[in-house]
Amino acid sequence: TAVRTALALDGVVAGYGQDPALHGVDLVVPEGAIVAVVGANGAGKSTLLRTISGLLPTSAGDIRQDGLSLAGVPVEERIRRGIVHVPERRQVIPELTVEENLRLGALWRRDPAERAADTAEVYEFFPALAERRHRAGSTLSGGERQMLAIGRAFMAHPKVMLLDEPSLGLAPKVVADIMSMLAWLRAEFSITVLLVEQNVRTALSIADTGVVLNLGRVVATRPAAELEADEQLRHLYLGF
Numbered sequence: 200t201a202v203r204t205a206l207a208l209d210g211v212v213a214g215y216g217q218d219p220a221l222h223g224v225d226l227v228v229p230e231g232a233i234v235a236v237v238g239a240n241g242a243g244k245s246t247l248l249r250t251i252s253g254l255l256p257t258s259a260g261d262i263r264q265d266g267l268s269l270a271g272v273p274v275e276e277r278i279r280r281g282i283v284h285v286p287e288r289r290q291v292i293p294e295l296t297v298e299e300n301l302r303l304g305a306l307w308r309r310d311p312a313e314r315a316a317d318t319a320e321v322y323e324f325f326p327a328l329a330e331r332r333h334r335a336g337s338t339l340s341g342g343e344r345q346m347l348a349i350g351r352a353f354m355a356h357p358k359v360m361l362l363d364e365p366s367l368g369l370a371p372k373v374v375a376d377i378m379s380m381l382a383w384l385r386a387e388f389s390i391t392v393l394l395v396e397q398n399v400r401t402a403l404s405i406a407d408t409g410v411v412l413n414l415g416r417v418v419a420t421r422p423a424a425e426l427e428a429d430e431q432l433r434h435l436y437l438g439f
């Protein structure tokens with residue numbers, strides 16, 4: 200049976216003012232896949248995620264989710280349809296407790312039993328968050344904040360999770376924990392993952408497919424292992 204497409208971008212142009220940062224991006228994210236988008240600083244990786252989540256409008260091209268165009272669909276409605284963005288810098292609310300931060304991810308969901316069950320899932324996977332559930336977000340380490348940011352996104356019942364540099368500035372052990380969480384979200388809940396990373400090896404180690412973005416264009420789409428083994432591509436676009 201054919202794999203369904205979770206997200207499809209077709210000639211997407213988007214950016215800031217007169218100056219597009221994406222110059223016609225084509226991208227297919229299969230349902231249940233982990234797709235890593237890699238590329239140098241300024242390649243347009245964050246812009247790509249902002250455009251998919253609806254924070255930035257497209258000036259040309261189209262984004263489809265499960266075959267339906269997202270043109271004109273506002274951010275909140277995209278979240279309800281299961282597209283949830285975990286932005287750079289782990290934006291947890293410092294004044295709120297861990298538990299309150301988690302609850303924010305599920306504000307629009309009505310069923311308290313379901314919310315409690317989801318919270319328990321997050322705590323089970325990240326016991327450090329369970330221990331700190333009544334502490335303020337401001338007291339967490341960088342790694343714990345990242346776990347909380349992903350946990351909060353999970354609370355929204357995403358179909359597709361968009362992650363912007365979750366490994367940035369974290370110790371290798373913590374990065375490994377975060378990556379296993381993403382693998383678990385896919386395995387256990389069939390969540391499709393679109394992961395943007397500068398940490399290329401880390402991202403490719405859990406991804407099925409690697410996409411190289413350069414100056415706002417997709418220059419390669421390959422099975423992750425193949426991409427990692429391609430010296431020429433690595434030298435040209437990834438700097439290692």
Ligand code: ATP
Binds near residue numbers: 239247
């Ligand atoms: P980084 O890892 O540095 O965030 P990136 O691949 O995510 O890189 P983007 O942040 O998407 O790249 O940036 C793509 C281009 O858009 C760059 O030329 C950048 O300078 C520009 N850009 C990013 N954010 C803005 C903004 N808020 N206003 C104007 N230009 C921006």
